[in-house]
Amino acid sequence: MNRRPGPFAVLLIAACAIVLGSRAAASEVIAVPYGDSAMPPTETFYWQGQNSKAVLLLIPGGEGHLNLSPTQTDVRPEFYQTLKRLSAGAETDGTFDVVLFSNPAPLLYNPHAYPSSRASNDHLSRIASVIRFYKEKTGKPVWLMGHSNGAVSVTEYLRYEARLGQPRQIAGLIVSGARDVAYFDATPLNLPILFLHHRKDGCRDSPLASSIGNFQKVEALNRARTSFVIVETGSGESGSPCESGYHMYHDAGPEVAAALRMFMVQFSR
16 A cells, blocks of 8 residues: 655655755866876866766866865866856756866966967877876766867867877867867868857957857868857956956856756767
């Protein structure tokens, strides 16, 4: 005979559901070995999802250096918390692991010139070593995401792989708020690529028109899915338009996380 749970049991079940639905992802700083023992490792921050299908590896913008500490258990800036949504929270079901990449030394930044440090062999081979490390650690495919200056890193990484003649190591690519010096050459592509940009992005070095131009070029070259999402929600801030506000998806976290999840889930089965 079926019996309905009493009031106390109902409350207990509901409380457990809330706890499980909002359970924080396991998180830690992981130093990924690089080269010989004299070379500094690549510091990464890792959020582990509960039901992960894939790993999202972010190459950040700015100088690309996050000042991580070994005992750190979270990374507080809003943009990184937006990505954390993919690994924890009821709305994502912990679908992805999320990794933040921190270059050992700040990458030189000149808003009026090509940021050549993003194309250096040291930087690109570090990205490759981190991709290999997390593929082995998790047994899952790795997606590569670059935001702002980080978009330069990921487009350069595609050329780096091609120069080495290696099989493609990544499952897909996210190009977000891209610098206008990030570019794709005429090499045919065959991997899912999502372009993401805020309609009101006020950073003069990351114009929406430049991202649209890259998207149109890639759409013609790519045999796999190429999509463009223009972020509409969010708000501005009083700081630098290249370091805050719409460029960093301020107050647009739910929309950005949903767009990333919707695209990546299709190709992470």
